[in-house]
Amino acid sequence: MNASPQAAVLAIDGGNSKTDVALIAFDGAVLGRATGPGSNAQQIGLDQAFAVLDGLVAAAADQAGPADRWRPGTAVAHHTLACLAGADLPEEEQSLGAAVRARGWSGTSRVVNDTFAVLRAGSPDGCGVAVTCGAGINCVGVAADGRVARFPALGRLTGDWGGGDDLSKEVLWWAGRAEDGRGPQTSLATAVADHFTTATVHDAAIGIHFGRIPPARVHGLTYVLFAAAAAGDAVAHSLVTRMAEEVVGMAAVAAGRLGPTDETIDVVLGGGLMRARDPILTAALHAGLARELPKARVHILDLPPIVGAAMLGLDQVAGPGAAANLRATFAADLGHDGVHCWWARACVRFPGPPGLR
Structure with a gap:
């Protein structure tokens, strides 16, 4: 070999x-x-x-x-x-x-x-727009003539918000303010303490600060958020719909850089938050994309992105x-x-x- x-x-x-x-x-x-x-x-x-x-x-x-x-x-x-x-x-x-x-x-x-792998795996011809929403968020668009639309994707430095990291921080922020009285009441306060098996959100925050609570458990707050939104919590619901609007906004801007937004285009959604198929998030994504890109063919990617990476390579040598x-x-x-x-x-x-x- x-x-x-x-x-x-x-x-x-x-x-x-x-x-x-x-x-x-x-x-x-x-x-x-x-x-x-x-x-x-x-x-x-x-x-x-x-x-x-x-x-x-x-x-x-x-x-x-x-x-x-x-x-x-x-x-x-x-x-x-x-x-x-x-x-x-x-x-x-x-x-x-x-x-x-x-x-x-x-x-x-x-x-x-890595967002190019999501697009290639989910789009029949490798063209269209892909948004990856896992720990962070990123987006790429590729036109049939090879033109590319991208974002710097450096977080708040370049206007990006979304993904598990940002959502987890928002959950902690709103839960902490609900607990100490600076913000509106939300079931996230109790749910966060229960998630970390701590007496209070304050105790959980101190545990995270000192590294006693590992990052993987913090990322699990996205599922706490989904559950609270499903139960009718207004703060949680607003965070989930905000996440959807960020995805829709990136996809719409990328598509607009490639051509008219009223034309047929494949939109591939990848990453852990998309694969979770939370009903509220998924419904908001479809509604927003239908509004901004009325002829979008929306695909939530089930294939592992490594398939897209391999396909990109095979396109060049096989x-x-x-x-x-x-x-x-x-x-x-x-x-x-x-x-x-x-x-x-x-x-x-x-x-x-x-x-x-």
Whole structure:
């Protein structure tokens, strides 16, 4: 395998909380795959990010060809397509691209933002608009002629709001103010204390401040929010609908940069908050998109974004049917609960370097 890689594409979907790596054959078959912790260089630094990626590439390569174990510095595929969170600006794409090339994983490579993987996985032809709403929020649009619409996606610095991180902070903010009397009463105060099994929201905030409550539990507040909104809490409902309007606004602006907003366009919604299919959020999304983009074909992405990364790579180095074969394989294997059972069974879990475990 090292002298002449059998894989067409080394596909990487590097997110904030999880990273997927897969080796894909020229016909779209999956040869090896591994998952591990997040690899956003903005959050953990370039060295730690590539320590995660190195481990995952090695695990996927060994799964693809255990009799000929991969060694660092040897190629595992003809082409690398890395869709990375944190590749938000041209300068970041360039620095991350240089780091990928230095690994020698393949003869050619390309680095793009991870939202491109969501669009390619969910749109039939890779064109349209995609909004990713997981820990954060981002959006990209691609026209049939190749024109691209993007946002800097640097959070409040560039006017962005949304995703699990921002929603969790809002839940804590409103719950804390309800508890101490500075804000309107909301059931979120009791729900937050119950979620963290603390006596008060104040105790939970102190636990978060000192690191006694891990970030994963804080992110779980999005589901506390959904439950409170479903029960009729006005504050919770307003946060959920605000989240919907942020998604709709990004999609509409991106679509408008590509062409008239009254034309047919695919809108792909990806990320954990979209896949949760909360009824209030989903209804608000569909209503808002129907208002702003009346001919939008809305797709909530069930396929894992690594499929989109692999399809982008196959588009460049394989025949026209390879990407379609890969998508068809996953679509056929998609269970009713949105989980790809075969894909999960084929996966090697990599815990990440010691600093991230």
